[in-house]
Amino acid sequence: EASRNHRNGLTMSGLPLADGPSATGSSLGSYGNNTVSNSKLVDNARYGVEVIGGTNIGVNANDLQGNDMGVVVRGGAEDVSVVGNRVTEPIRQGIAIRDGVTKSVITGNIVSGGNTSVYLRDSAATVQRNTLSDADSHAISLVGSVSETKVTENTISGRGPSAIDTKRAADVNMHRWKNDEGNWHDTTPFVVTLKRFLQPLTAMWLFLAALLIFTAARGARRIRRVVHPYADKSPVTDGRTLSAGSVPVSNENHLGAR
Incomplete structure (x- = not known):
């Protein structure tokens, strides 16, 4: 001893x-x-x-x-x-x-x-x-x-x-x-851990990942409306059939008839 x-x-x-x-x-x-x-x-x-x-x-x-x-x-x-x-x-x-x-x-x-x-x-x-x-x-x-x-x-x-x-x-x-x-x-203090983690290359990859997520989230908000390819060729009417009696006659037509 x-x-x-x-x-x-x-x-x-x-x-x-x-x-x-x-x-x-x-x-x-x-x-x-x-x-x-x-x-x-x-x-x-x-x-x-x-x-x-x-x-x-x-x-x-x-x-x-x-x-x-x-x-x-x-x-x-x-x-x-x-x-x-x-x-x-x-x-x-x-x-x-x-x-x-x-x-x-x-x-x-x-x-x-x-x-x-x-x-x-x-x-x-x-x-x-x-x-x-x-x-x-x-x-x-x-x-x-x-x-x-x-x-x-x-x-x-x-x-x-x-x-x-x-x-x-x-x-x-x-x-x-x-x-x-x-x-x-x-x-280990949080600040030290953060500094250890945020090396230049790590920070760059985090920035690129954040940019990708932001772009994807922004694109998801825009809901694209489906439009018929020949929408501009459709009739002026709303599709309902009009009778002959219901078609308005202009003054010119009345004078011509006389």
């Missing part, structure tokens, strides 16, 4: 002892094959667990309460598993994978509270089957180069601008992602 430390509850560094030739001939290779599990890390001022570099690292089945961030993996670590941890009420991020981490797996974790449940930046990870709740910004944020990252089968709830934030990701591939976001409440 590690609690109320001024910095991290626990730090594991697998970085090489030297990054080039040294006077003591220190090793240039990374270290690894380490695991922290079944530990309790509470209210530490920085991170509950920090992993810096190394290979084949496990952070499994730990209880992390409070802390600025729960689990942070960085520094080009490789083949890292963050599995089955419970992260409660971090101040900022529950689990953060960043700065060149590869072949990492984040699965079976329960993260509640905080600003962002899972944060990935310029790294590759499989984020799968986690329960993420009560974040007030994003459940998952992807930033930078994350082309090999996969996010699927997570149960997400909370409220904020978006459940899965990919706006800052340069090459995200969301093909075949499937997550349960039914209990996420989008708090």
Whole structure:
């Protein structure tokens, strides 16, 4: 158990002892094959667990309460598993994978509270089957180069601008992602949503659709009257037959008769 430390509850560094030739001939290779599990890390001022570099690292089945961030993996670590941890009420991020981490797996974790449940930046990870709740910004944020990252089968709830934030990701591939976001409440202001929707091309298509609807509605109001094609050739009379006695005789006819 590690609690109320001024910095991290626990730090594991697998970085090489030297990054080039040294006077003591220190090793240039990374270290690894380490695991922290079944530990309790509470209210530490920085991170509950920090992993810096190394290979084949496990952070499994730990209880992390409070802390600025729960689990942070960085520094080009490789083949890292963050599995089955419970992260409660971090101040900022529950689990953060960043700065060149590869072949990492984040699965079976329960993260509640905080600003962002899972944060990935310029790294590759499989984020799968986690329960993420009560974040007030994003459940998952992807930033930078994350082309090999996969996010699927997570149960997400909370409220904020978006459940899965990919706006800052340069090459995200969301093909075949499937997550349960039914209990996420989008708090994006209406004006922001409208600006996002009304892109130039979208506005043009909306204008054309409105013009088409207006033209169709105006044309429907004009009821065309059906006119007989030979209406101008019809008799002057209204069709009733007049008798000879009923035809008026002009004065000229009377004078001619005399």
